[in-house]
Amino acid sequence: MELKKKYIHMSHEKGRAMSQVTLDDDYNVPESKPDIVRIITTKGAIHLEEAKAETGHVLLRGNLGFQVLYRSDGEENDIAYLEGEIPFSETVNLDGAEEFDPVKATWDIEDLNIGIINSRKLSIRSLIVFHVQMDEVRDEEISYAMENEEDYEIRKENIEALQLVTAKKDTCRFKNEIILPSNKPNIRELLWKNVQLRGLESRIGEDVIQFNGELLIYILYQGNEEDERLQWLETTVPLQGEVDCSGCRDQLVSYVGVDDVSFDVEVKPDYDGEERMLVVDAVADLDIKLWEEEQFEMLQDVYSLKEDVRPVFEDITFEKLLMKNNAKCRASEQLQLEATQENMLQICCAEGSVQIDTHEISGNGVYVEGTVAVELLYITTDDEMPIGSLKGFLPFHQTIEVPGIEKNSRYEIESGLEQLTTILIDNTQVEIKAVINLNLIAFSIGNRKRVQEVNCQEADYESLQKIPGLVGYIVKDGDDIWNIAKENHTTVREIMETNELSSDRVGKGDKLLIVKNMGA
Template sequence: MELEKRKIYMNRQKARIVTQVTIDEDRNVPDVKPDMERIILQKGEVEPEEVRCSEEKGTVRGKLKYDVLYAAEGGGVQSLSGNLPLNEPVRLEGVDDKDSLTLDWTVEDLDIEMIHSRKVRIRAVLTFTITADGLVQEGLVTAASANEPLETREENYQITRIAVQKRETYRVSEELEISGNKPNLGELIWREVELRGADCRPLDGALAVRGELAVFAMYQGDGEHMPVQWEEFSVPFSGQMDLPDSTEEMIPDIDVRLIHSDMEPKEDADGELRMLDTEAILEMQIRLYETENVTAICDIYSPAKEAVLTEKEAAFEKILVRNSSRAKLSERVKLPEGERILQICHGSSQVMVDRIGVTEEGLEIEGALHVTVLYASADDTAPLRSVDAALPFQHLMEARNIDASCTYRLKSMAENLNVLMLGADEAEVRAGIVLEAIVLTREDMTILGDAELVPYDEEKIRKMPGIVGYRVQPGDTLWKIAKKFYTTVEGIRETNEGIGEEVKPGERLILIKQTDEITA
């Protein structure tokens, strides 16, 4: 007997490792930079370079990029930037180099303090989450053939399979023009690029990408005694990238992260430095799922020979829910006593998810939006200052019928950050948090693995009568009856006129044995 099988590919999470890296380093202020008087603002970003696995051992390589905005002795504002290398070994039990590794990272804590005017101490706690997914293959028998007559019973399976899984990068480049009422660019002191509201949608043979970059630049105006200037930009972007195996009907699960950004002054058409050449690189972990109904053979027998079946246990994934929701936040931020706001310069944010609980209703998500506000102060000796705030949030993402056996992936991103002055010593922070989750449930089932035909026990067959009168029992089907009495469903229908698709308990049937001895 020959069996034709349909291969179904699925993702199966093999390992999930969370590891923390502690950094404690000192860095000197370069000789070309003035002495430090006071730190105004600080930020740290992880730029991953490689995640490698070999023989259950993994390595995370990259760097922590840090930036410090400080008030210089004698007046003025300057910045200090640098990179700290990362080379962290991790243990990945049961993982090999064929598995797909996904890296997620969070700067849990960053503290940059002055040791003295020419040296800073950088302390940080970084959390890395490495998920290893293995590609699992199951085969469903869709056709069977043999020299002998065969009877097959089919069943419909709803299968969710992984159709596309890959990692890609998308580049956003934009030339931004300084407002006409501001002076030309001198020295670029501080730059920030944040990704907000990224969205990806599969098309036929392509992937549609859109989103927004929030860009902030602080610079020294060109000319003597020019004050520090700053400018904010909202940069929407949209485009497509080739993805040959994609179709519009596929279900997306795409994680988008900003992994690198750069900004450089550039001359405009008149030869003046009034442009900012901005570039951002987005990394996309792409998973596209496809749900389809597969008709497969679940049982086989032959009236000519004995069918020996081998069954096996298999697990298939199904998408339980794919949900997107938003949490709105609003909170007042009080300045330290004695400080006064003249102007809000800029606000930046980072979503930190602290806990995810699985309940009967769905996913209970707790965390905070960490916001940093840069403002112009009324203190002439310290005109630029910053304040940090944490806006806690709790949100229930509906996912009914979820349980501990389900796997899920959660993505979070801030949007519509807005900082408003309420008074000389108070500001209001408003923002939204976009939460997206895909939940997959596992369905265990018994499927047909293999089958072969062997000769019947002739003695057993001879002892069975050729014609049998049979009363249908509860739970009987035409298939079960035909298989038990060595006949066929079609043969039962021909012998018993008026039989419907289903038989009822108590019905009487005439059954004629159809073995090779009878046909001979």
């Protein structure tokens, strides 16, 4: 029997894995840099160059980039800066992985320890946790009708599901030029730079995804020879960008995640030829998924009063949007200087990054725990060590409400820092306040039986003769009128007419009179 079919484009999680990697290497200070006397602060970032699926595993290649701000051996205890990188290649075992499967890899730098071996050599040690997820995109075949339906008893079900429209990786570049304020001296040497992406929002348009947010930019630098003091600048600039995305429209369900942000800050001459212009170039790696909510009929069961009809069933899983929830969480903490640290005179820069430690479905939502790793650069009261660093953590927890969520529901969370403020209490204490964005999209999982094919043959009249011609039936728990009619060789319509029912709904304990139909 020929069935009429259509295809639903879907994405299913194929597998996920986690791997811890320890990087341990020595780094020689370039000849162009002065000797290291004392490290002030360090920072690291992962630059993933390749995430490639192979049979049974995923290959990750890239480097750990690091920055070091330190006091040099200059006569006036000069502040200097260097940056470098350590390459890595890691294999993450993942059952079911096949070549060309799409891979999503994220990471957390759980520990970065940079120490001094001697004035010309550093020890770099880091613990990195990689999370790898692999999705399978395929077309699911759905039977929605069959030939000569009037000759058969047909049961159909209305299904609401998400059909995948787009799943791709892309990048969005943001470029800004900043001119130093008139009260700041020219830049002689850039000592430290930091760019943070804050409050990034996406909006779906016709064949395009638009982005809005802001860049928080901080630099520490040596001024011109007329002003030997350390100089710094902290400023924000609005950003706008867009990514072409064929098939986009505002009615679609969207998930746009930021996997990574890389940046570069260059000093260039302004229009008068003075070193007063900063060119900030930031690139965001995006994970884009778009779905369309679609309703369709699916053939659920079939039988005949004239033939022996045997449908072949297969399991199928549908996803339906439960909720998109853009939650905000607040955290605050007081940080205290250690006895060996120089006292604070003024805070120059506050940098923060969000890390989710655990998340799970709990009650009517998703419970999330994590930390905001915070680092402050500040001007000290010690002229021999003019700049200091203070690091700390702000714990947070939040339950993101998702009505209707169940244990088998699927969800994705993206976190980001919206706001970070500092209040200097005294020269040894500072209060930190943070606002964290927790953007969640949740899907319900529906499991169904689909009719894959229908085999027909002549009716077995000997078996039919064994079915009673008249039955008094008491409805059991879990019964429905369709299955009762199929088992007793009649139709739903005839049971309703015989029992004068106005609806095909029956409940436990209902009494029915059933007359067998031989299909003559």
